[in-house]
Amino acid sequence: MNVSSMLKLPFSSNGGWSELERRQLSIPMLAWFVVVPMSLLPPVLLYYAGTHYGDDFIAGFGGKEWRFITTILFLAELLTFFVMGWLIHSVVEGHKLEISYNNAYLLAAIAPLPLWLSSLALLVPAVIVSVITVLAAMALSCTLVYQGLRSLCHRSPDDVITMSATYTVMAASLLAWGVLMAMVWAF
Helix, strand or coil: HHHHHHHCCCCCCHHHHHHHHCCCCCHHHHHHHHHHHHHHHHHHHHHHHHCCCHHHHCCCCCCCCHHHHHHHHHHHHHHHHHHHHHHHHHHHCCCCCCHHHHHHHHHHHHHHHHHHHHHHHHHCCCHHHHHHHHHEEEEEEHHHHHHHHHHHCCCCCCCCCHHHHHHHHHHHHHHHHHHHHHHHHHH
């Protein structure tokens, strides 16, 4: 799969999604080669920002136990992948659509990519850059869920059932993301 196909994933249910579906990537392969490396990005960059920028970034940011926080964040991200794959499958099945477990976990691995990559904004010591980047990443992640469900469930563009399933998955995803961020600030 080339880069242009990957960049089209949030904007089209054609092309890239069907190619990913044809590859039948196993859940362990997705976990080891996509989720684990990408899940390392936010904790590493958060640790860097916390230890290098300190209170200049956000008040109270410098005095936190970043090794503990980032380790917990990494483990929580891995757990979230497995929960979200199961949730996607359950929600889709509950809406009387069909999706395989592999495809549900494929979507659970692909959808958070923009959020993982948004952590690169932590290399810039400005909170506004991080906030804008995260908001854009959330929007891209939501469109990935929608386009992925449409393609992987083989539905038409205006299918209300797919939209309903998407809203449920997006709500759960944003809730999970909120819990992860709350964990970071709680410690």
